[in-house]
Amino acid sequence: MGRVDGKVAIVTGGAMGIGAAHCRALAAEGASVVLCDVADDQGAALAAEIGATYKHLDVSNEDAWAELVAETVASLGNIDILVNNAGIAALTPIATASTSDWDRVIAVNLTGTFFGMRAVAASMKEAGGGVIVNTSSVAGLVGTPGISAYVASKWGVRGMTKSAAMDLGPDNIRVFSIHPGAIDTPMSPAGDRKPGGQIIPRWGHVDEVAKMMMFLVTDATFSTGTEFVIDGGFTAR
Numbered sequence: 001m002g003r004v005d006g007k008v009a010i011v012t013g014g015a016m017g018i019g020a021a022h023c024r025a026l027a028a029e030g031a032s033v034v035l036c037d038v039a040d041d042q043g044a045a046l047a048a049e050i051g052a053t054y055k056h057l058d059v060s061n062e063d064a065w066a067e068l069v070a071e072t073v074a075s076l077g078n079i080d081i082l083v084n085n086a087g088i089a090a091l092t093p094i095a096t097a098s099t100s101d102w103d104r105v106i107a108v109n110l111t112g113t114f115f116g117m118r119a120v121a122a123s124m125k126e127a128g129g130g131v132i133v134n135t136s137s138v139a140g141l142v143g144t145p146g147i148s149a150y151v152a153s154k155w156g157v158r159g160m161t162k163s164a165a166m167d168l169g170p171d172n173i174r175v176f177s178i179h180p181g182a183i184d185t186p187m188s189p190a191g192d193r194k195p196g197g198q199i200i201p202r203w204g205h206v207d208e209v210a211k212m213m214m215f216l217v218t219d220a221t222f223s224t225g226t227e228f229v230i231d232g233g234f235t236a237r
């Protein structure tokens, strides 16, 4: 018996990196996974491998969210789990950042997370409850130079998660933010770099983030509206 047998789960940015690990973990534990991404070839290949459904979704497209949720409910039933994972980064130092870079990062990381939560809320309520895991970062807990839009988006995800938990709690929907540190992915490849400032002196593995997600979805039944950090102790200072 899987830990999420029979549950319907949507994961954004599921084609690679941390999102792919979320999809693998949810599928292995029995969920019907809808893997969403803009990287269609990689997303479709992974979905075929793990028995998930692939859907093209740009999380910053409001109308596409409505379509995705309607199609998912029609084909698989109400949505139990949403993992808002898709994210992008861009160099946006305050003195020189372009408005277009700022807007795109906020649109994907922050507005996309809002669109996702809003789109699934009615279906989760109909199902009798659900769990939403929003992806922030250590950059949603401390400042980081050179990536002002990313930091703003991730602090925004963290704060919005608390409001969402309060709004959706009466419908038995728990909402969390997760805060990865240095995780080896296509966005942030370890290469020869050593992660600085951590207590555990190594890069994190994508599966270590997926294990936290699975804990929140299944076992964290008296928690909501709060932060869960997977950073090797980076923010302990």
Ligand SMILES: NC(=O)c1ccc[n+]([C@@H]2O[C@H](COP(=O)([O-])OP(=O)(O)OC[C@H]3O[C@@H](n4cnc5c(N)ncnc54)[C@H](O)[C@@H]3O)[C@@H](O)[C@H]2O)c1
Pocket (backbone or CB within 6 Å): 012, 013, 014, 015, 016, 017, 018, 019, 036, 037, 038, 039, 057, 058, 059, 060, 085, 086, 087, 088, 108, 135, 136, 137, 138, 179, 180, 181, 182, 183, 184, 185, 186, 187, 188
């Ligand atoms: N890797 C890290 O060290 C780290 C640390 C903290 C937080 N995070 C966060 O974790 C999440 C996943 O990061 P990752 O390192 O796996 O990144 P990644 O770049 O390896 O993967 C991100 C995925 O999101 C998809 N994506 C990008 N824009 C999209 C859009 N508009 N709509 C739908 N999908 C889109 C990409 O195609 C890709 O498959 C992000 O939100 C990121 O900010 C990562």
